[in-house]
Amino acid sequence: MRGSADAIVIGGGVGGLVASLYLRRAGRSVLLLEADTPGGVCRAIPSTAGLNVTGGATTLFAMDPRMIDELDLLNRGLTFAIRDMPLAIPWPNGKMLLLGRDPDQAAQAIAAYSATDAQNYKRYRRELFALARALRPWWWEDAPGPVAPRNARALLERLEATSAAAYLNGWFESDALKAALAFDAVAPYEPGSALALVWRAAQEMCGLQGALAIPKGGPAAFASILIALAKASGVEIRTGAQATRLILDGAEVQGVELKSGEKVLSRCVLSSLSRRATLLDLAPTASAGFAETQRLTRSAPHTGEAHITLVLDAASDLDGMPANARALIAERLDGWLDIDASTRLGLLPDELMMEVVVPTAIEPEFARAGQHVLSITVRGLPAAPEEGRAALSKRLAERGVSALECRMKNLRAHITGIHFDLPDASTRDSEFSVSRILSPYRARIATPLNGLFLCGSAAEPMDAVSGRAGRLAAGMAQRWLSPEVSP
Amino acid sequence: MTDVLATPFHARASAANRFNRWKLRNGWTLAADYGSVQDEAIAARLNCAAADISWRWRIAIEGRRAEEFLSRLVTRDPARLAPGTAFKALWLNDHGGVRGAGVIARYGRESFRLISTAADLCWIAQAAALFDVPVRDIGPEEGGLAIAGPYARRVVEAAGLDPALEPSNFRKIFWRGLDVTLSRFGEHGGYELWCKADDASIVWDRIAKAGAEYALRPAGLDAMAILDLEAGVPRPERDYEPARDGFGAEPSPFDLGLESLIDDLHKLFNGRAALRGIRKTKARVGLEFDGETPMPHMPLLKGTGPVGRTWSSLYSPSLRGAIALAQVNLDAAALGTELVCGGQIARVCALPFLPVPDSIGE
Numbered sequence: 141m142r143g144s145a146d147a148i149v150i151g152g153g154v155g156g157l158v159a160s161l162y163l164r165r166a167g168r169s170v171l172l173l174e175a176d177t178p179g180g181v182c183r184a185i186p187s188t189a190g191l192n193v194t195g196g197a198t199t200l201f202a203m204d205p206r207m208i209d210e211l212d213l214l215n216r217g218l219t220f221a222i223r224d225m226p227l228a229i230p231w232p233n234g235k236m237l238l239l240g241r242d243p244d245q246a247a248q249a250i251a252a253y254s255a256t257d258a259q260n261y262k263r264y265r266r267e268l269f270a271l272a273r274a275l276r277p278w279w280w281e282d283a284p285g286p287v288a289p290r291n292a293r294a295l296l297e298r299l300e301a302t303s304a305a306a307y308l309n310g311w312f313e314s315d316a317l318k319a320a321l322a323f324d325a326v327a328p329y330e331p332g333s334a335l336a337l338v339w340r341a342a343q344e345m346c347g348l349q350g351a352l353a354i355p356k357g358g359p360a361a362f363a364s365i366l367i368a369l370a371k372a373s374g375v376e377i378r379t380g381a382q383a384t385r386l387i388l389d390g391a392e393v394q395g396v397e398l399k400s401g402e403k404v405l406s407r408c409v410l411s412s413l414s415r416r417a418t419l420l421d422l423a424p425t426a427s428a429g430f431a432e433t434q435r436l437t438r439s440a441p442h443t444g445e446a447h448i449t450l451v452l453d454a455a456s457d458l459d460g461m462p463a464n465a466r467a468l469i470a471e472r473l474d475g476w477l478d479i480d481a482s483t484r485l486g487l488l489p490d491e492l493m494m495e496v497v498v499p500t501a502i503e504p505e506f507a508r509a510g511q512h513v514l515s516i517t518v519r520g521l522p523a524a525p526e527e528g529r530a531a532l533s534k535r536l537a538e539r540g541v542s543a544l545e546c547r548m549k550n551l552r553a554h555i556t557g558i559h560f561d562l563p564d565a566s567t568r569d570s571e572f573s574v575s576r577i578l579s580p581y582r583a584r585i586a587t588p589l590n591g592l593f594l595c596g597s598a599a600e601p602m603d604a605v606s607g608r609a610g611r612l613a614a615g616m617a618q619r620w621l622s623p624e625v626s627p
Numbered sequence: 628m629t630d631v632l633a634t635p636f637h638a639r640a641s642a643a644n645r646f647n648r649w650k651l652r653n654g655w656t657l658a659a660d661y662g663s664v665q666d667e668a669i670a671a672r673l674n675c676a677a678a679d680i681s682w683r684w685r686i687a688i689e690g691r692r693a694e695e696f697l698s699r700l701v702t703r704d705p706a707r708l709a710p711g712t713a714f715k716a717l718w719l720n721d722h723g724g725v726r727g728a729g730v731i732a733r734y735g736r737e738s739f740r741l742i743s744t745a746a747d748l749c750w751i752a753q754a755a756a757l758f759d760v761p762v763r764d765i766g767p768e769e770g771g772l773a774i775a776g777p778y779a780r781r782v783v784e785a786a787g788l789d790p791a792l793e794p795s796n797f798r799k800i801f802w803r804g805l806d807v808t809l810s811r812f813g814e815h816g817g818y819e820l821w822c823k824a825d826d827a828s829i830v831w832d833r834i835a836k837a838g839a840e841y842a843l844r845p846a847g848l849d850a851m852a853i854l855d856l857e858a859g860v861p862r863p864e865r866d867y868e869p870a871r872d873g874f875g876a877e878p879s880p881f882d883l884g885l886e887s888l889i890d891d892l893h894k895l896f897n898g899r900a901a902l903r904g905i906r907k908t909k910a911r912v913g914l915e916f917d918g919e920t921p922m923p924h925m926p927l928l929k930g931t932g933p934v935g936r937t938w939s940s941l942y943s944p945s946l947r948g949a950i951a952l953a954q955v956n957l958d959a960a961a962l963g964t965e966l967v968c969g970g971q972i973a974r975v976c977a978l979p980f981l982p983v984p985d986s987i988g989e
Contacts, residue, residue, distance in 0.1 A: 390894025426699055429721030430754040430897050431873020588721065588900055 144405035145171035145376070147617055148396050150383045150422075151412030153180020155596035157366040158207055158610030159410045159617070160375040166618045170375045171404060173396065175382035178370075180412065180596075182363035182605060196561075197447060198499050198515040199225065199466065200359060201352045202343040202604035204280075207611050217365050219356040221503040223346040228465040229320040230547055236460035236467075237317070241348070250317065257312045264311045269349060271295055272342035278580070279342055279601055280608065299335050300574060304328035305473055307337070319470035323493055323519065325572070326602065327443065328476045332574030339577060339601050352466055354502060359605065386422045386592065393591035396422075408617045412596030412610075414569045416440070419587060428588045439570045443483045444523040444562070446533075448540055450514040451507065451557035455500075456548050463501030469494040469543065479520035486526035488535060492543055493519045511556070516540060521562070533560050569598050577601040585613045593617050631656055634681035635770030635827030639835075643845050650848050653746060653766075655682040660847035665944040667850035671815065672945050672984055675776030676846035677834055680819060681827075683771060684729075684746040687763045688739045688755065696758040697739055699897055700751065701731055702880070703890040708733040713795050713812055717880055717888050718751070719898030723905050724870030725880050726750055727863055728888065730812045732797060740765070742812065745863040750873075754897070770827035772820045772834060775854065777984040778841040779817035783809070784988070786837035790818070805829060814858040816983035856950060857943055859913055859978030861885070866938035866952055876905065882954065884911025884978075909935065910960035912953050913980050914973040916940075920949035921969045927955060928967040934959035937968060943980065950980050 147163050149156045152174035160170045177183060181196025208214060226240040231253060239246040243262045251258035271292050299307065304325030308318040322328035325336040345351040355362045370377060385397040386409065395405035411418040416436045419428040426433045461467050470476075475491040482489040495517040499506040507513050518540060525532040537558055545551045569576070576584065584599045593599075593616055599609035632655045634640070640658050641647075648659040657679055660667060670676045688697060697705040701716035708714065713732035720726050727750075729743030741751070752762045774782055783790040788800060788809055797810030807830065808821040822830045835843065855862065863869040867878050879902075880886055886907070893899075914927075920942045927935045935955030943950045951973070959966060964975040 388895065391900040392894075425695075426754065426757045426897070427895065429873070430700075430750070430757070431721045433757055434753060434873070590900060 144395070145169045146406065146621060147171075147408040147410060148173060148404060148406040149410045149412070149595065150396065150418075151175075151180065151596060152178030152367075152377060152379075153412045153596055154182055154363060154366065154605050154607050155599070155610040155613075156180070156410070156412035157363070157370050158204075158211070158607035159412075159595040159614045160370050161211055161366070161373060162611055162614030163410075163617060164370070164373045164375050166614070168618070168621060171406070172370065172375055172377045173381040173383050173398070173404075174377065174379050177379050178367050178377060179360065179363035180605075182359035184358075184360035184363075196359065196605065197495075197517050198358055198497050199352045199354055200362070200605055201340070201345060201350075202600070202606040202608070203345060203353075204606050204608035204611060205344050205347070206280075207607040210611075211366075211369065213365060213369075216369060218362060220346055221354045221356045221499075222464055223353050224348050224351040225353070225464055225466040225497070226462065227320070228461045228467040229316055230461075230467065230469055231316055232471065234459070238462065238465065241351070250314075254312075254314050254317075257314050257317055260311045267295065268338060268341045271299075272338050272349065275338060276342045279339060299338065300332050300578065302334040303331055304333040304337055305476065307334035308473065315472050315474075316470075318473040319475060319493075320468040322473055322476060323468045323470055323495060326519065327480075327572040328473070329480055330572050330574075332577070333572050335574070335577050336572055336602055343604075354497075354499060356503065356505075358499065358506060383422060386424075386589070388424060388427060388589065391427065391588070391590055393589055408591045408593075408621050410593045410595040410613050410617055412594075414596070414598035415587070415594060416569055418592070418594060419589075423589060423592075432588060439573065441523050441568050441571045443479065443519070443571055444521050444568070445517060445519045446521055446536060447561040448516040448518065448537060449559040449561075450516065450541070450551075450555055451559070452512040452514060452551075452554040453510065453556050454554045455512050456514070456551060456554055459547050463498060467496040469496060469547075476520065483520060483522040486522045486524050488522065488525070488527075488532060488539070489520055492536075492540060494540065494543065495519075496544070514544075516544075523568075529562055533562055536560075536562075568603065572602065581609070581612050582616070585609060585616055591620055593620075630654060632767070634679050635822075635824040636679045636681060636772065636831050639828055639831040640679055640845070644847075648847070652682040652848060653684055653744075657682055658845070658847040660849050661845045664847065664849040664853070667844060667846040668853040668944050670842065670844050671775045671846055671850060671854055672981070673777065675774060675778040675782050675817075675838060675841050675843045676850065677831075677838065677843055678773045678775065678846040678851050680771040680773045680851075681766070681769070683742050683744060683766075684748075685740060685742045685765050685769065685771075686748070686751065687765050688741060688760060689737060689763075690758075690760040691737060692758040693737050693739055693760050696755055696760045697731060697741075698893075699758075699895065700754060702888055702893065702896055703731075704893040705731055705733060705739065710735055711796055711798060713797060713810070715888055717885055718747070719880065719896070719902075720750075720870045720873050720875065721898060721901065722874050722876040723879060723898040723901035724875045725863075725867075725878050725883060725885065726870045728885065732810070732812070743863075744865075745869065747869070768824055769821050770824055770830070772822075772827075772830060773813060773815075773817060773851075774820065774834065774838075774843075775813070775815045775817035775846070777816075777987045778843075780986045780988045782834065782838040782841055782843055783818050783820075785840065786833050788820075790988075792818070814860050814983070815854045816986060852939075853941060853943055856939060856941055856952060857945065857979060857981040858983070859911075859952065859980060861911060861938060861952060867954075876901065879905045879907075881905060881907035882909040884954075908957065909954050910957055911978065912955055912960050913976045913978045914940075914951045914953050914966070914968070915946075915976050915980075916949035916951070916968070916971060916973050918949070918971045921951060921971070921973075923951075925969050927953060927959070927973065929959045929964065934966065937973075945981060952978075
């Protein structure tokens with residue numbers, strides 16, 4: 141047994157760090173427990189010294205502008221290497237379609253392949269972005285419900301039941317375009333996943349709606365700014381401290397027990413883990429409620445994503461892809477259907493859906509001199525691979541490189557190192573759920589246990605490095621801790 | 628349930644059921660009455676009556692974590708139960724809606740029974756699986772005979788059973804070659820005798836023989852329904868629709884007037900956190916009518932405004948009038964309030980309508 145803190149934060153990812161910072165600003169003593177080293181998916185991988193490789197994706201798209209503003213991150217070293225990355229789509233004929241921010245230019249580019257798609261793209265973008273702007277108050281702040289303007293209400297109601305695939309099919313005829321745009325919906329054949337596209341468009345990076353950015357120094361630099369800020373403001377960070385159990389009194393949280401057997405007491409616990417991991421693994425059996433426990437048990441995700449970093453000794457990018465672009469390699473929209481079928485069986489799908497970014501082309505500091513880095517995100521992998529995770533990783537790297545080689549000559553000869561990160565999907569909540577994307581933030585952050593809040597990416601409408609849930613969770617925790625609420 | 632089941636007492640019941648009137652309850656075939664509903668109801672008030680209660684849903688909950696599971700399931704803490712004792716409790720869904728009510732009896736350190744008038748196997752078995760606790764329906768294995776009325780104690784004594792038993796207690800007895808359990812779980816006073824299905828006919832005969840001196844007569848379902856209503860106990864499915872999903876907050880235990888079955892000191896059970904946010908808005912009351920027995924589930928008016936609904940209603944031969952259970956708004960729940968039900972006046976009265984009859988010989 142050791143002393144107590146006003147609030148305990150489990151997990152030192154971006155969500156956990158932001159929540160700690162806000163609680164500390166409110167004058168609360170905060171103990172942050174991190175099983176490994178802080179940073180979460182933005183943590184620099186130690187074995188890749190000098191490479192600046194992080195566990196998660198290199199790009200960020202959902203950072204909370206209010207968090208950046210209120211924590212004054214721009215004056216504490218946060219700068220962006222690139223604020224808006226255009227989208228590059230490899231076309232089956234070997235060419236590359238480039239979609240930038242300007243819809244007119246994008247439409248012109250599409251017109252080279254399909255006149256209908258070019259016309260529709262502008263309208264598609266306008267509809268999506270307008271609805272996204274209308275829904276922002278509800279996803280971002282304290283709005284009581286999805287308040288869409290009168291003309292968008294029917295669209296919202298329709299999208300709640302529409303899959304991203306069906307929505308895109310309604311707009312476009314080119315399969316390559318549809319497949320690439322569906323990448324951001326994560327599970328494009330799930331009913332309601334069209335809303336995932338809206339949510340994605342509602343995000344803002346550096347003041348640009350629906351943009352994709354890379355911080356200077358990569359996400360690891362962003363995480364280290366938050367860590368330094370947390371340490372400076374007096375957040376007690378304990379690394380190597382894995383929380384194994386929540387201590388409860390009735391339905392009220394009383395503290396956390398660590399793997400070492402040590403118990404830390406607190407009336408308020410914020411968890412960056414997923415709802416499933418928090419309520420099923422940390423809390424006593426069924427303390428979330430029988431029906432909720434069963435719902436969480438059933439909703440285990442069957443797909444996951446992996447991040448592969450290829451270290452090359454020569455500059456190499458996809459044919460025709462500008463250095464600052466983000467390439468989405470997804471040939472057929474139907475490929476997502478095969479993914480759904482394969483991943484349910486635990487098999488590696490035939491077609492890989494990949495996002496490729498070349499961070500060293502944007503900022504050479506990403507690697508040592510002469511080294512080049514190719515950062516690849518692969519979606520639609522089996523969460524519980526039949527062949528085992530090690531075998532899957534091996535086969536995946538091989539298949540990924542083969543797929544890229546069609547577009548990048550001599551890629552294999554230049555590879556000097558591969559770093560592989562296949563996050564354990566069993567600790568995530570379902571990859572996409574309409575109820576999660578449609579629920580107000582309170583429902584995503586609060587739990588059936590009093591004093592327990594979620595602050596990680598699992599408390600966002602969709603998994604993303606954002607910090608928004610951390611900020612909102614800290615506000616809810618602060619209200620829980622303030623004397624007028626205390627029993 | 629599609630099968631129509633015969634209770635272990637069926638052979639004896641069908642011999643006694645002179646008018647061949649039967650009803651179904653929880654899938655079991657039971658005598659509606661054995662000749663006269665009113666006579667049977669009055670016998671259970673003034674003399675004694677024996678009723679087949681094998682239709683009640685009974686499950687055995689046994690295992691290392693049985694106590695932990697039940698503690699999470701029901702609104703009172705089974706850790707406080709000593710073997711041989713029982714209590715009445717509710718079980719709620721995640722948001723505080725009442726899913727069921729029943730008696731929890733402790734048979735041993737890791738062995739419990741749950742007895743209820745309405746089955747809820749799916750919910751309880753799925754929840755028990757989270758704790759690795761097996762749940763077994765013991766309905767087909769055991770028969771149950773209720774002996775109600777002021778002379779119940781004398782009948783039990785005359786049958787050669789020791790009647791010394793506190794209410795809510797039970798005891799296993801080796802009764803002249805039969806393993807039986809004698810309990811006092813019921814709301815009507817009296818005893819319940821539980822036996823193996825194969826021994827049921829012998830048990831019936833022994834009780835009938837011992838009761839002959841006290842004019843014991845079998846009572847059918849209809850007479851027992853009168854006793855139930857006179858005791859003012861709301862029953863799931865008869866009076867209220869229990870919550871049938873995991874997340875609805877209706878019906879709340881407060882609105883059913885069942886808050887006395889929630890132990891304030893029991894801090895962690897399913898639905899506890901949700902109860903914090905639920906306020907009582909309705910009350911369970913009794914209604915007396917001067918005229919005819921109204922249909923069940925009739926709207927109630929106070930002046931011209933609707934204030935609630937009746938639940939089940941029937942003619943009580945002991946009170947010589949129509950009575951009903953009802954759920955009304957709090958402002959219409961004061962004793963003596965006159966409400967309008969289907970064109971006739973109903974007066975709000977205290978529950979229970981009739982107290983449990985004094986046991987003679989205690």
